[in-house]
Amino acid sequence: MSAIRAHLASLPDVTPRPEPGSLSPGAAGGEGWGEGEALRSTIRMPCGLRKRRPPAALPRPLHSPARLPGMTDRAGTRRAANRRGGSMDTDGTTPPGVDGLAGAGSGPREAMPRARWFSLMRTWDLPPCEEAWRALVSAYGQKHRHYHTGTHVDACPRRLDACVEALDRPREVELALWFHDAVYDPLSSKNEQKSARWVQDFLARHGAPEEAIARVVELIMVTRHEAPTCTNDQSFLVDIDLSILGARPAVYDFFEQAIRREYRHVPAVLYRAGRARRLEQFLARPRIYANRPFRLRERQARANLARAVAQLRS
Template sequence: MGKATLLNQGRWAELLREFGIEGEAATFEALIAAYTQKHRHYHTVKHLEHCLREFDSARELAGEPAEVELALWFHDAVYETRASNNEERSADWACELLNRHGVEPARVERVRALIMATRHEAPATTPDSQLLVDVDLSILGADEVTYAEFEKNVRQEYFWVPSILFRRKRAEILESFLARPQIYNTPPFHARLEAPARRNLTAAISGLRR
């Protein structure tokens, strides 16, 4: 994870104190173990750390920053490419932690909703979910080399899907983002990433549809 990693127990403990929770080093270790599973190529600790770094750059936009950050820690905690309920199971894990420590039900449900927003089935509707989704999708606006690596890693995670089917389904997913009036909803992310994201998506779709 590197010497300067944001994925450290100090940060984790500080975050949990915002919910009135002490300890939970075992959950921290379990999360790191989940993000380092061998079948992951993009949805790894590198992705999680990138998300935390992006979030740190825009933390002031969050209404409930602790809830957004906790949702980021858990949003890909469960990741099985043959399953369709990864976000739900990830949200269940986060909510089990919060419920076990008696966190206010309204906060628990907000965290659940934030994690479920990363299904990306529709544009996010609340300010905190818009920030979370912008962070998660920031890879779409990366430089061309980084974006190409992202696509390669996603393909590796779906190695078991026949090429023709993968290319069609992947193109449909990317087209759904491109069809949105705007990919990024928060002003800083929109200003910085909207144009490069649209260039990356257009090029990727063209390659997939060949």
């Protein structure tokens, strides 16, 4: 051992030394790196790892809703909605989805649950029709959709549950809700027409009565929101579809951001003018909602619309 110690003592000092003048003015004590810091920067950590500085914060994506013209930045709402599955259409009373913020502590929920679809098929005396359900899920999952998604459709039947006793033909209203945005192309003016044709073909293949098919088609067509409703079921379906207008302000703002993303191909100036005109049409109505319990949303809906129009016109 003494021979080994003597050999080690005779070895030259190979400790790395900084070049003269390489230390900062504060190396001897004060600001800047001292000699110990300069040396530690050259020493490899165990297992070949080096110390790493924390990564810089990633830039916000350019397509983030917060960067859209005329839209309020609601970062907190956006993060909360993302944690809950991107939901937006309620004031916290429904499960997650583009149309509904989940209650605190709730976990992710399947949008357009097949169990609900199978139950609806039973009311029509039809087999499960799982292939049709899968086709709808695929359609509502298209990448260009940000509001008109499966979670919006999922929220609509749950709105229906709150007023089902007041409907004349609940199964027809619910089926119309499942199909009403099945075809959605922001560049097209025939989305409702094509969606109605889809459900018409579906029901006809399964031998549904022609009168029922005609009523479902009419229910889908009223979601164009361009003409007054003619039946009790139509008025309830329209109230359900427009329920987002009466959501809490932060939720409504998130909805507006999602709509802008669906029309991101439209120049900002044109979008703002067109969107403002559309919202003003709703404000010009004597009444936005025709039925209880949706009438409770009237005041909030008008406040949301007026605020959105002011932002778009500014």
